[in-house]
Amino acid sequence: MTDVIIIGGGIVGLATALQLKQQRPGLKIILLEKESSVARHQTGHNSGVIHSGLYYKPGSLKATNCIRGYQMLIDFCDAENIPYDLCGKIVVATKAEEIPQLETLYQRGQQNGLGGLKKLTIAEMREIEPHVNGVAGMFVPQTGIVDYKQVTEKYAVKFQELGGEIRFNERVEQVTPGTSLSIVVTDKGRYETKLVVNCAGLYSDKIAQLTQREAVDVRIVPFRGEYFKLKPHKEYLVKNLIYPVPDPNFPFLGVHFTRMVHGGVEAGPNAVLAFQREGYTKSAINLKELFETLAWPGFQKVAAKYWETGLGEMYRSFSKSAFTKALQALIPDIQEADLEPGGAGVRAQACDRTGGLLDDFAILETDKAINVVNAPSPAATSSLSIGKTVSEKVLARF
Known part of the structure; x- marks a missing residue:
């Protein structure tokens, strides 16, 4: 026993x-x-x-x-x-309508006890990340x-x-x-x-x-996040970590750039429905698990609410040029030829019967x-x- x-x-x-x-x-x-x-x-x-x-x-x-x-x-x-x-990161508003959400994040960070948060102009962002583009930003030192x-x-x-x-x-x-x-x-x-x-x-x-x-x-709905890597000769475009302002309605942070602790720079991820719970590739399909996901009333409500976002994520999954375009919002100098396939992960996202993607x-x-x-x-x-x-x-x- x-x-x-x-x-x-x-x-x-x-x-x-x-x-x-x-x-x-x-x-x-x-x-x-x-x-x-x-x-x-x-x-x-x-x-x-x-x-x-x-x-x-x-x-x-x-x-x-x-x-x-x-x-x-x-x-x-x-x-x-x-x-x-502890290299810090910048969060970037790429258009004016994202500035209120950036301000909300700044206030939230302060409420959560984060010291040293700093609001940034585009000139100040470029002192940290010389190739970044945006209208406003924030530095998070932690x-x-x-x-x-x-x-x-x-x-x-x-x-x-x-x-x-x-x-x-x-x-x-x-x-x-x-x-x-x-x-x-x-x-x-x-x-x-x-x-x-x-x-x-x-x-x-x-x-x-x-x-x-x-x-x-609740049911686990598996979302696959797919990454590209910057080719070594283009890693200079990213010094540390560059994130967009996330969509507050969606529990994902959006495509971003991450310097890895063992070297290299990842770009991504997108967020697409995985066709099996441990489905790390597009071709990985478990029909029983996929049916269970599609039959869950909560997922059906999520799909009805976010179908446009979901289609966009799926399109980026199959279109390297679309993925590149999303990355160019943060770093315009990135070109499709600068990216090579990276890894993928699957996020276990709990979804309740009413279509709530559990945030906590x-x-x-x-x-x-x-x-x-x-x-x-x-x-x-x-x-x-x-x-x-x-x-x-x-x-x-x-």
Whole structure:
């Protein structure tokens, strides 16, 4: 018998495991991961940005966990000699109608406790990013870059050093909550546990449905983000990070430029519906998963509301020239020939039955389970704080 089974070996699952072991060394904790190593999905396809907490509604789980998690992450990287760079970023309004939203972001950043935010004229922006274009901007000094796969691997090492156990290549197939214990059945074995903690990312809704008898009224809708990379001889066009003013109605930040901690510059991502939950290419299709997405009433409402935006994103997915045009709004000197294919990631975006794309982190609790059902960006930055939040919920049971 085990005290806690954690499902999912991404950054949130490992951070939760580590926080639990540090706070209560005597707990018997097993982490189950269906892949052969950690950080194989959202975490391993992450662009590596350390988020400041600028975008998130004051008092929300995203705001409080990002701001607390930011410092916890920096302290962890310092202690474990993990390289990072707090290079800062600029947020750019490319047209006059975006200036009010830029001002809203500035006010929000201040409410969230970010010091050193600076409003910029175009001349001041070009002192930071000489090739940028826009009508107004803001400098955010706290933003940085790091390798989250490396961070997660270190979480795993420290969790195991404290006596925690990770079992790879074990896919959870069934969870049966009992009166005192739950039975977790994988494709390799059977476990009895006092508590299940679900950090399964792209499959978090599926696991949540296994852990509770009442309906789970959210579904994960997978959105693929596709990137290009600047060819090496054009990397001089971007010094650090350049972001647009995001659309406040859509939970994505828009195409942007990111210098990577190991070198190179990424451009993107777009946001298109993935045809399977781990669909990293256009040709990756799982008909069962695609049908489940299309049949979900919440997704149908999202599609009806955002079809024009969705078509634009899809068009950019298939048209390099359209993708280039979106990037040229920030850096006019970028040409189609300057871009080469980069990677892709899939965001696990929770969508409720009414068509709401959940903007905040979401944690559902039952007597026998704690389900992290929505933890998209900035979950990597926030990971140790989310882990602390979840571990406090766990320890309240013991």
